Structure formats: C-alpha cells, structure tokens
Amino acid sequence: MAILVTGAAGFIGFHLAGALLDQGRDVVGVDNLNPYYDPKLKKDRLAILAKRPGFSFEKLDLADREATGRLFETRFSRVVHLAAQAGVRHSITDPHAYVEANVSGFLNVLEGCKKSRPAHLVFASSSSVYGANTKQPFSVRDNVDHPLSLYAATKKAGELMAHTYAHLHGLPVTALRFFTVYGPWGRPDMALFKFTRAMLAGEPIEVYNQGDMKRDFTYIDDVVKGVVRVMEVIPEPNPRWSGDSPDPATSGAPYRLYNIGNNNPARLMDFIHLLEKALGMKAEKRFLPMQPGDVKETCADVADLAAATGYAPATPLEEGVRRFVEWYRHYYGT
Numbered sequence: 001m002a003i004l005v006t007g008a009a010g011f012i013g014f015h016l017a018g019a020l021l022d023q024g025r026d027v028v029g030v031d032n033l034n035p036y037y038d039p040k041l042k043k044d045r046l047a048i049l050a051k052r053p054g055f056s057f058e059k060l061d062l063a064d065r066e067a068t069g070r071l072f073e074t075r076f077s078r079v080v081h082l083a084a085q086a087g088v089r090h091s092i093t094d095p096h097a098y099v100e101a102n103v104s105g106f107l108n109v110l111e112g113c114k115k116s117r118p119a120h121l122v123f124a125s126s127s128s129v130y131g132a133n134t135k136q137p138f139s140v141r142d143n144v145d146h147p148l149s150l151y152a153a154t155k156k157a158g159e160l161m162a163h164t165y166a167h168l169h170g171l172p173v174t175a176l177r178f179f180t181v182y183g184p185w186g187r188p189d190m191a192l193f194k195f196t197r198a199m200l201a202g203e204p205i206e207v208y209n210q211g212d213m214k215r216d217f218t219y220i221d222d223v224v225k226g227v228v229r230v231m232e233v234i235p236e237p238n239p240r241w242s243g244d245s246p247d248p249a250t251s252g253a254p255y256r257l258y259n260i261g262n263n264n265p266a267r268l269m270d271f272i273h274l275l276e277k278a279l280g281m282k283a284e285k286r287f288l289p290m291q292p293g294d295v296k297e298t299c300a301d302v303a304d305l306a307a308a309t310g311y312a313p314a315t316p317l318e319e320g321v322r323r324f325v326e327w328y329r330h331y332y333g334t
Contacts, residue, residue, distance in 0.1 A: 002025070014045040030083070075118070081122070102158060121171060125159055148295065179262065183221065199281060205285055206288055222262070
C-alpha cells in the first residue's frame with residue numbers, strides 16, 4: 001500500500017515525499033495549494049515530484065469532509081499529516097483559516113484513519129505549543145497549557161484530538177513538534193527566506209526584539225530522516241503510564257509525542273552573520289520590538305526521539321544556510 005503525505009506541496013512534505021520515493025515507496029500526495037504564500041513555489045515542488053515513478057497527486061482541501069472521506073476509501077500503509085495553515089503572525093489576522101485547516105481538516109483526517117486503519121498516523125505539531133514556557137530546553141513532558149497564538153492553540157488541539165482517537169479507536173498516532181525547520185525550497189514567510197530576499201534586493205531586514213532572540217534552527221534533511229524513522233516506530237500503549245502522575249509524552253493508548261529539533265539554539269544575530277557570510281554582503285538591519293505571538297527562545301529536548309529512533313541532527317547551521325543560499329540563487333537566478 002502507498003503512503004499518504006498531506007501537504008505534499010509544502011516545504012517539509014515535498015522533501016519527505018522525495019525521500020520516501022528514494023526508498024522505492026509509493027506516495028500519494030495531497031495539498032490544497034492555498035495562496036498563503038506564492039503557489040508557484042508549491043507547483044514547482046510538485047512538478048519535481050510528478051516526474052518520479054511511484055508518485056501521484058490529488059488537489060484536495062482536507063476541510064472538505066466528503067472529499068476527504070473519498071480519499072480514505074483507499075487504504076494507506078502509513079499516513080503522514082503535514083498539511084496545515086502555518087504562521088504564528090497570520091493567525092492573528094485570519095483566525096478562521098487556522099480552525100478550518102488545523103482543527104476541522106485534521107478531524108477529517110482522523111475520521112478517515114479511523115475507517116481505513118493505516119498502521120501508523122504521524123502528524124505535525126509545532127514548538128509553538130510551548131507558548132509562555134521559559135524553562136529550556138523544552139521537554140515533551142512539560143505542561144503546554146499557555147499558548148501565545150491561535151496557531152499554537154490549534155496545534156495543541158490537534159495533539160488532544162489525536163490522543164482521543166488513539167484512546168477510543170486504538171489508532172496508533174505519533175505527534176511531532178517541529179522546531180524552526182529551514183533549508184532549500186523553504187517557506188517564504190520564514191526568517192531565512194525573508195532575510196535573503198530583502199538583502200539581495202538591497203532592502204533592510206526586520207529584526208524583532210532588537211535581535212535578542214534564539215531559535216533551534218533544524219535543517220530539513222535532518223528533519224526528514226527523523227520523520228522517516230518515526231514512521232516505522234509504531235506506538236504501543238505504555239504499560240507504566242499512570243493517571244495519578246500522567247506523562248504527557250506517552251499514554252495508556254497507542255500514542256507518542258516527540259520534539260524534532262536541533263537541540264542547539266542559535267542567537268538570531270549569529271544566524272544573520274552566517275547569512276551575510278553566505279551571501280557575501282552586509283545586511284541593513286531594522287530593529288523592531290517583539291511581535292505578538294512570538295517567543296524569545298526555543299530549544300528542543302530530543303532525548304526521547306533519539307532513544308526511540310536514533311535521531312541525531314548532523315547539519316551545522318553554517319552549512320545549512322550555505323545550501324539554502326545556493327538553492328535560492330539558482331531558483332531565482334540572482
């Protein structure tokens with residue numbers, strides 16, 4: 001049976017589908033190609049995948065209950081649900097899009113999996129769920145009840161919904177909290193893309209919180225290797241789980257929760273310096289206050305993921321930034 005990858009035209013979905021095809025797997029990709037950022041980038045990703053044997057694609061909005069139901073009339077060996085309305089700041093201005101995609105859309109995926117019974121559902125959560133937490137590194141055993149954006153709240157809702165389906169229907173589910181993924185074919189709303197575009201256009205870059213921020217930048221190849229490994233580690237109920245002292249990362253149901261990050265946060269100003277080095281130019285910086293919904297620092301505790309899968313991110317930040325710049329210059333001809 002094929003593997004279903006939702007959000008296949010997106011940044012992570014594109015790279016994951018390619019990696020699975022490299023392994024000789026058949027992949028069915030779905031995406032609604034929404035205009036949150038330039039659909040041309042999404043279509044160009046799909047054009048690459050479309051040339052690969054074993055890949056098929058359907059344009060589909062997962063919030064459409066009937067269409068998603070028809071999708072799951074086909075059985076899949078694994079489902080990797082990456083489709084989502086992304087972006088912390090955009091969730092302030094268009095909240096309904098986040099509930100439709102990240103809550104209603106995911107509910108339809110869960111219903112489809114309940115009926116078609118894939119061996120494993122893996123889905124994308126986000127480091128944003130840690131919200132107002134300040135203890136570093138962020139652990140999957142931390143309380144995450146204080147989100148700072150609706151985007152984060154919808155991702156936490158997804159984790160709760162997934163656990164419910166694992167408990168009620170025995171559906172094996174793994175949630176992955178992604179930490180600031182970057183690399184070639186990345187999202188235009190992310191800092192690396194925005195900074196590169198502005199610098200090459202001779203425009204200032206916007207540096208929030210006066211540059212006093214840290215992010216656990218995680219290179220796309222490392223993330224994809226982690227996801228591929230997680231797909232094969234099918235969760236089982238934890239016999240030691242206790243409601244008297246509940247562990248958020250495991251369950252009496254077949255449910256697991258992992259961080260997938262670099263466990264090595266970088267200062268924003270150091271990150272900008274690496275980009276300046278890769279581009280061979282200095283950035284004009286426009287320093288701004290912290291934006292609503294943002295957090296000052298992120299760092300992933302990946303010990304559980306490493307223990308379960310051998311996950312070990314291996315791409316230095318300088319190398320990852322250089323690879324992105326090479327791709328950007330080639331893609332845009334700059």
